[in-house]
Amino acid sequence: MSAAFLAGEVAGRAVPVVAGVLGAGGVAVAALPSRVRMRAELRRRWRTWALAAPLFLGAFFLGTxxxxxxxxxxxxxxxxxxxxxxxxxxxxxxxxxxxxxxxxxxxxxxxxxxxxxxxxxxxxxxxxxxxxxxxxxxxxxxxxxxxxxxxxxxxxxxxxxxLGDTAVAVGVAVAFGDVGAWCGGTALGRAGPLSRPLSPLSPNKTWAGVLGAAAATAAALAALSAFSPTLWAAVLTGCVAGDLLESMVKREAGVKDAGTWLPGFGGLLDRIDSLLVALLATMVVTL
CATH class of the missing domain: 1.20.1480 (hypothetical protein mp506/mpn330, domain 1)
Structure with a gap:
């Protein structure tokens, strides 16, 4: 069985999962009251996700x-x-x-x-x-x-x-992990031990966010029948270290975002920072 076929197979399994989450997220974002401070920002992010998801998954249907x-x-x-x-x-x-x-x-x-x-x-x-x-x-x-x-x-x-089919699972899990980190930080990161920042490089990133990312990445990998402790650890490492790594680069450069053209995120590096480290970590533990 070819790697291209496997990648297409996993991408096919990912389509309803991603579509379901995007649909639910779209409804939730549309229903946000106008008094919510991040309403416009979240809507821009959802539109970017809705465009990026089919482009990412579609590439795997075309093989290598x-x-x-x-x-x-x-x-x-x-x-x-x-x-x-x-x-x-x-x-x-x-x-x-x-x-x-x-x-x-x-x-x-x-x-x-x-x-x-x-x-x-x-x-x-x-x-x-x-x-x-x-x-x-x-x-x-x-x-x-x-x-x-x-x-x-x-x-x-x-x-x-x-990585073939594994790359599909990594990409989807990282995307879920980024959302999970935001939800975990928002829900649990306001007070208590989980509210402590991970690093001065990115004070808004808390241990609550790590917990949210851990749950979301595990759920995504399980939904794609790709969960293993090793792969989960590699993806979670990417979600945590990737963001801090880009923050380190941006802090030395004295900028908030890597660009201004990607709605809701800034630049492409702001969107794929976690994916880069997750792919590298996955190659280390699987190839």
């Missing part, structure tokens, strides 16, 4: 060609946002953009080629421009930020191609 296209498109946009946050020159931006297409393409065409040789080429690509430009003031910083960007974005997104 579809997941390559999804990974490459997400990667090109995300590395553009990251390059602006990290203040990378055009040369390093070009390296990141090329890797955003090349790595998922390699995972599609020749997955066996993703080995230590690839890691060595990525390290050389991250450092070459700064090395040969003889940048004595910021060269090391440029190289480190480029290397981090290669690992965080293009390499993580190859998981959409390599």
């Amino acid at each position: 060609a579809g997941t390559f296209a999804l990974a490459a498109c997400l990667g090109v946009v995300a590395v553009g946002e990251y390059a602006r946050l990290a203040a990378l020159p055009r040369g390093e931006q070009a390296v990141l953009a090329a890797a955003a297409v090349a790595l998922p393409g390699l995972a599609w065409a020749a997955p066996g080629a993703l080995d230590l040789r690839t890691a060595g080429l990525l390290l050389f690509a991250a450092t070459a421009i700064a090395l040969f430009s003889s940048d004595t003031s910021t060269g090391f910083t440029r190289a480190c930020r480029t290397a981090f960007g290669l690992l965080w974005i293009p390499l993580s997104l190859t998981g959409l191609v390599l």
Whole structure:
């Protein structure tokens, strides 16, 4: 049985689950009274979810060609946002953009080629421009930020191609986890021990949010018949660490959001930060 067929099968199981949650969420958001402070924001977020869900799931029905296209498109946009946050020159931006297409393409065409040789080429690509430009003031910083960007974005997104049906479950579970974290933080994070912030990097993220994310990710994986303690731990790690990781990058850059074009979220990185770490963690524990 091919990976493409399996991915399409899991995506098929995900469709009614996601559609049901989106439908219930749409009714709930539409029914919010006007006095609710976040009413407009929640409606914008729901519309973005309603558009993104079919695009994400639809890619898996097209097999590895579809997941390559999804990974490459997400990667090109995300590395553009990251390059602006990290203040990378055009040369390093070009390296990141090329890797955003090349790595998922390699995972599609020749997955066996993703080995230590690839890691060595990525390290050389991250450092070459700064090395040969003889940048004595910021060269090391440029190289480190480029290397981090290669690992965080293009390499993580190859998981959409390599993981097959598991990538569908991870993507859906991360989306549910983000919603669960918000619901848990709102309902339980106002007072008591669960209201403590996880990190100064993101004071609004509390242990109540972690509890909500844990419940939501477990429920999503179970609904897709994909639950295992290892996969659940990888997804939950992504939901928690991914948001804090992006917050760290944004705080050093001095911005609130990675962009302004995605309604309800800001930029693409603000939407897929958890997914990136979850995919990387899942590849570590499953491949």
